[in-house]
Amino acid sequence: MSSLPDARPTPPPRSRLTDALFAVGRPLLYVSFALYQLEVRRNLYPRDAPVLRVAGVDPLRLLFVGDVAASGHGVLSHGLTVATRTAEHIASESNRGAVWSIVAEPDLTLRKLASRRSFDAEGVEVAFLLLGIPDVLLSTRPERWAAHLETVTRRIQAESGLRACRVFISGIPPLSDFRPIGMAVRRVINQQVERLNAASAEVAAVTPGLTFVPFPTWRIGDMYIKRMFSWKTMHDAWAETLASSLRR
Numbered sequence: 001m002s003s004l005p006d007a008r009p010t011p012p013p014r015s016r017l018t019d020a021l022f023a024v025g026r027p028l029l030y031v032s033f034a035l036y037q038l039e040v041r042r043n044l045y046p047r048d049a050p051v052l053r054v055a056g057v058d059p060l061r062l063l064f065v066g067d068v069a070a071s072g073h074g075v076l077s078h079g080l081t082v083a084t085r086t087a088e089h090i091a092s093e094s095n096r097g098a099v100w101s102i103v104a105e106p107d108l109t110l111r112k113l114a115s116r117r118s119f120d121a122e123g124v125e126v127a128f129l130l131l132g133i134p135d136v137l138l139s140t141r142p143e144r145w146a147a148h149l150e151t152v153t154r155r156i157q158a159e160s161g162l163r164a165c166r167v168f169i170s171g172i173p174p175l176s177d178f179r180p181i182g183m184a185v186r187r188v189i190n191q192q193v194e195r196l197n198a199a200s201a202e203v204a205a206v207t208p209g210l211t212f213v214p215f216p217t218w219r220i221g222d223m224y225i226k227r228m229f230s231w232k233t234m235h236d237a238w239a240e241t242l243a244s245s246l247r248r
Contacts, residue, residue, distance in 0.1 A: 044231075046072040051084050056097015061123050062087055063101055063156070065113060066130030069173070069238065070104035074231020082130065082235040082242070089243030090126075109134045110148040114155075121159040125166070128242055132172030136192045142199035149203050153210045164209075168245055169200045171215035173234070211248070216241040 053059065064070050064083040072081040079085075083102055091098035101120045103113075110131055121127060129152065135145060149169060157165045172193045176186040197214070204212035216237045 044074055044076055046076060046078040046081065048077050048079075050102070051078045052100055052102075054088055054091035054098045056091060056095070059097040059099040060090060060094055061100070061125050062090070062098055063103070063119065063121050063124045063127040064130065065103045065108075065119065065127065065152075067104070067108045067133050068106045069235065070102055070130050071106050072104075073106065075235060080232055080235055082238045083128075085235060085239030086128065086242045089239060090246060093243065093247075107134050109138065109140065110145055110152065111135075111140070114148040114151045119152075119156050119159055121156045121165075122161060124156065124160045125162060125164065126246065127156050127160075127165070127167045129167065129169045130238075131169075132193070132196055133175050135196060136172060136175065136189060139192065140196065142195045145196050146199040146203045149200060149210075150207060153203075153207055157209055166246075167210045168213050168242065169204060169210065170213050170238070170242065171197045171200070173215050173238075211245060213242060213245045 064086070068074075069082050072078060072083075075081060083100065087098045087100050101124075103116075103120060105112075108131065113131065119127075129149075153167045153169075156167055174190070174193065176189045176193075181189075197212075201212040204210045
């Protein structure tokens with residue numbers, strides 16, 4: 001008696017090859033994650049009081065969720081962070097003002113976020129998800145990233161209590177540009193960024209109220225000042241891109 005064929009689909013050759021490459025490159029990413037944790041502990045963060053409001057007649061309620069950028073990594077004032085700069089752009093363009101909250105941890109992964117009990121999202125009209133760097137370095141698989149993204153989106157929308165709540169998932173920054181790294185590590189990191197960004201775009205295409213916003217392109221020379229990566233420039237460019245996404 002012949003056995004029944006396996007009903008599970010066979011991954012395409014390109015998918016199998018990519019998985020094999022990441023199996024080989026995973027140790028390189030883990031080393032990079034250890035270096036990343038060391039760097040974020042040593043780097044600069046805002047030292048002043050948080051800025052969480054732009055006055056207006058009917059302030060738009062915003063939520064920012066993320067890892068190092070949402071934490072204000074690399075700048076000394078909350079007024080220079082991607083969250084504050086985005087909110088200021090939106091408040092100015094809408095003529096409504098804005099009030100916002102921030103959920104941020106330097107090592108926040110999408111899986112960890114999905115397990116939170118609350119997102120502080122009550123009444124939120126627009127939420128921005130600025131995640132991915134830890135997930136890239138921890139080799140999170142695209143299908144797991146996609147599942148967690150869908151969960152987080154639906155939970156924020158439910159907690160908001162507003163049917164029109166919009167969620168924007170940002171593209172992951174090209175973290176291989178942040179500091180000099182070897183070509184082998186750069187290639188693995190860039191491919192992982194592409195895989196997770198593609199997963200985000202696919203989820204956004206079929207999830208009501210979710211929009212994927214590609215990370216802004218840049219000329220790498222413009223991101224360095226005296227051979228040091230300019231986090232302020234990154235925060236500004238990112239904020240302009242996120243704010244403009246509301247016009248679509």
